[in-house]
Amino acid sequence: MDIVKRPDAAGGVRCLLTGRLDAHQVPRLKAELDPLPPTLHLDLSGVTFIDSSGLAALVGLYKKARETGGHFTISGLQDAVRLILELTGLHAILPIVPAPGVP
Amino acid sequence: MNDAEVALESTVAALADSQDQLVFLQQAVGRAVNARGVEDLLILLEDALELLGAEGTALYVNGFWVGTVPAWLADEAPPERLTYTLAGTHPDAPAAFLGVPFERGWVAFWTTAGTFQSGDGRLAQTLANLISSTLDAIWLRERQLQQDIEHHDQALAARIWRYVVPEHLSAPKNYQLASLSQPALQVGGDFHVAVDGWVVVGDVSGKGIAAALFTGMFVSALRLAVQHADMGAAIAGVLHPQLESAGMLATVVAVRLQPNGTFEYFNMGHPPILVRRAGGQIESLGPTAPPLGTFAFDSYPTERGQLYPGDMMFLYSDGLNEAQRLSPEEKLELFGLWKVRHTLAHAAETPTLALPHLTQALNGWDVVDDLTMVLLQYVPQAPARPEGNSVLELHLPADTAQLAALGTFIRDACHDLDQPGLPELAVTELAVNAIVHGGARHLLAIVRRVPGGCLVTLEDDGRAFDPTAQEEKVAGELREGGYGLLIVRRSASELHYRRRFDWNSIELTYLRGASL
Numbered sequence: 103m104d105i106v107k108r109p110d111a112a113g114g115v116r117c118l119l120t121g122r123l124d125a126h127q128v129p130r131l132k133a134e135l136d137p138l139p140p141t142l143h144l145d146l147s148g149v150t151f152i153d154s155s156g157l158a159a160l161v162g163l164y165k166k167a168r169e170t171g172g173h174f175t176i177s178g179l180q181d182a183v184r185l186i187l188e189l190t191g192l193h194a195i196l197p198i199v200p201a202p203g204v205p
Numbered sequence: 206m207n208d209a210e211v212a213l214e215s216t217v218a219a220l221a222d223s224q225d226q227l228v229f230l231q232q233a234v235g236r237a238v239n240a241r242g243v244e245d246l247l248i249l250l251e252d253a254l255e256l257l258g259a260e261g262t263a264l265y266v267n268g269f270w271v272g273t274v275p276a277w278l279a280d281e282a283p284p285e286r287l288t289y290t291l292a293g294t295h296p297d298a299p300a301a302f303l304g305v306p307f308e309r310g311w312v313a314f315w316t317t318a319g320t321f322q323s324g325d326g327r328l329a330q331t332l333a334n335l336i337s338s339t340l341d342a343i344w345l346r347e348r349q350l351q352q353d354i355e356h357h358d359q360a361l362a363a364r365i366w367r368y369v370v371p372e373h374l375s376a377p378k379n380y381q382l383a384s385l386s387q388p389a390l391q392v393g394g395d396f397h398v399a400v401d402g403w404v405v406v407g408d409v410s411g412k413g414i415a416a417a418l419f420t421g422m423f424v425s426a427l428r429l430a431v432q433h434a435d436m437g438a439a440i441a442g443v444l445h446p447q448l449e450s451a452g453m454l455a456t457v458v459a460v461r462l463q464p465n466g467t468f469e470y471f472n473m474g475h476p477p478i479l480v481r482r483a484g485g486q487i488e489s490l491g492p493t494a495p496p497l498g499t500f501a502f503d504s505y506p507t508e509r510g511q512l513y514p515g516d517m518m519f520l521y522s523d524g525l526n527e528a529q530r531l532s533p534e535e536k537l538e539l540f541g542l543w544k545v546r547h548t549l550a551h552a553a554e555t556p557t558l559a560l561p562h563l564t565q566a567l568n569g570w571d572v573v574d575d576l577t578m579v580l581l582q583y584v585p586q587a588p589a590r591p592e593g594n595s596v597l598e599l600h601l602p603a604d605t606a607q608l609a610a611l612g613t614f615i616r617d618a619c620h621d622l623d624q625p626g627l628p629e630l631a632v633t634e635l636a637v638n639a640i641v642h643g644g645a646r647h648l649l650a651i652v653r654r655v656p657g658g659c660l661v662t663l664e665d666d667g668r669a670f671d672p673t674a675q676e677e678k679v680a681g682e683l684r685e686g687g688y689g690l691l692i693v694r695r696s697a698s699e700l701h702y703r704r705r706f707d708w709n710s711i712e713l714t715y716l717r718g719a720s721l
Contacts, residue, residue, distance in 0.1 A: 124605070124608050124609075124633060125640075125641070126608050151612060151626075151630075153608075153630060154637075154686070154688035155637060158685040161684065162685045164683070165685070181626060182630075185627070186688075189630075189680075189688075189692050190691060190692065191680030192681065194681070195681065
């Protein structure tokens with residue numbers, strides 16, 4: 103999995119993930135996002151597969167952001183990510199926002 | 206006659222003798238040039254007897270008398286210079302004796318009546334010098350002939366070897382292969398061959414034509430032996446008696462590799478097969494039988510094993526581990542099996558890149574024997590789209606690094622389902638559970654096509670875990686875990702579990718047209 107971080111116009115961090123977000127890749131993601139930026143957006147448009155470990159990582163980032171008063175969002179959901187969110191009922195809970203340029 | 210006439214007659218006689226000696230010596234040179242051995246030189250000395258007024262002669266060369274000699278002469282020590290007296294005493298010693306040394310021996314003349322004069326000594330010395338030069342020439346000629354024969358034998362052995370030993374090996378299905386076959390200065394008996402799914406590396410003892418011919422027999426026998434159920438017995442039946450009667454040995458290791466990564470092998474006294482697992486650890490598969498030419502068995506059962514994607518197998522000859530050099534303490538040091546394992550453990554990822562690593566490790570070492578190396582890596586291709594009632598299997602080590610390979614296998618095998626992502630996700634969840642919580646070491650994924658869909662089975666050798674008996678956590682809850690079982694159950698139309706030979710076996714049914 104590739105992880106590309108860059109600052110966004112609002113002063114936060116935009117992180118583009120590409121590839122698989124599974125149990126093998128989650129430790130890397132956690133290391134890259136520690137400490138958690140106050141404002142973090144994960145662009146998942148390049149994520150081709152996510153399992154419950156990856157999902158747990160997203161939930162963990164969201165919960166920590168809420169605890170620290172930060173801001174966390176995700177966008178660019180592909181079929182694989184939508185699938186697991188529907189199976190687990192988290193599609194209505196996680197902070198999903200439209201991808202840039204998408205109405 | 207008066208004194209002057211006596212003196213003149215004596216001078217004329219001496220001149221005649223000198224003339225006779227000159228003529229003899231001229232002829233002697235010609236005969237020496239054409240001499241084939243020491244026997245010809247002894248005959249030359251015997252022909253000089255009349256000229257010297259001697260009754261007997263003998264030739265001593267390199268510590269041995271040529272032919273038989275009288276008892277009084279047998280133990281006589283070689284003189285250091287021309288001598289007219291014997292060093293030892295013997296009751297049967299002749300009245301007159303003349304001994305002349307040369308570089309590698311000496312000549313002796315004797316007579317029971319009369320004496321030897323200084324002129325006889327000079328002739329004897331000339332003959333000794335001629336004999337010495339001739340012996341040098343004979344030995345030079347023999348050495349040159351021997352070298353010519355050896356060179357011819359080496360060239361012939363090399364031609365035989367190149368004819369019977371293939372230069373390149375073809376890789377079995379789902380394997381990548383790299384190999385090296387490098388004969389020593391003198392062609393020996395190393396060989397490698399791939400036939401009918403078997404990859405074989407062998408080493409026949411000895412050098413030259415004999416080793417090359419046995420190598421040819423070996424390779425020919427292998428092509429027939431693969432047809433037999435007991436390949437080792439088939440080879441031993443043909444080659445063991447031949448090797449034993451020739452006083453030669455042969456070691457051989459043979460591996461048959463299947464497209465699904467399983468393999469069987471036998472090893473007759475050869476250096477151990479090394480397997481480098483994808484995680485980096487090295488396993489050693491040692492001999493299963495003694496070398497051919499020592500003891501023959503009635504049967505040669507094979508041992509079995511399993512390669513997982515990325516695992517690399519290394520077959521090699523003892524030219525590698527017996528490469529040598531002098532240590533800083535001037536002691537002979539061998540490359541050794543430990544260094545072979547260490548080099549393999551740190552070699553590059555693929556056979557093509559790892560082979561140069563292995564050869565470069567030998568820089569500074571003398572490879573005194575033939576060198577053969579074969580690297581095989583299990584690289585299963587994506588399975589062909591299943592047609593009909595086919596069954597696809599994938600064996601994997603229980604490692605999260607294999608999740609991508611597992612997911613690709615399941616997705617491709619279930620490609621014609623409405624959502625192939627569902628079985629991929631469910632199997633991944635089960636695999637992670639087995640790895641993280643079950644302590645599994647091996648995984649087996651099986652996909653069977655059934656009417657209307659696919660049966661997907663994941664088996665693992667971890668602790669018993671029955672997903673049908675576990676309590677499922679609720680959906681829609683923001684928690685950092687506990688979704689796996691929920692995902693598995695919701696993704697499949699049916700879920701079944703059984704415990705089979707210390708393995709968990711979880712079967713999921715996916716049907717076309719089914720919804721979540």
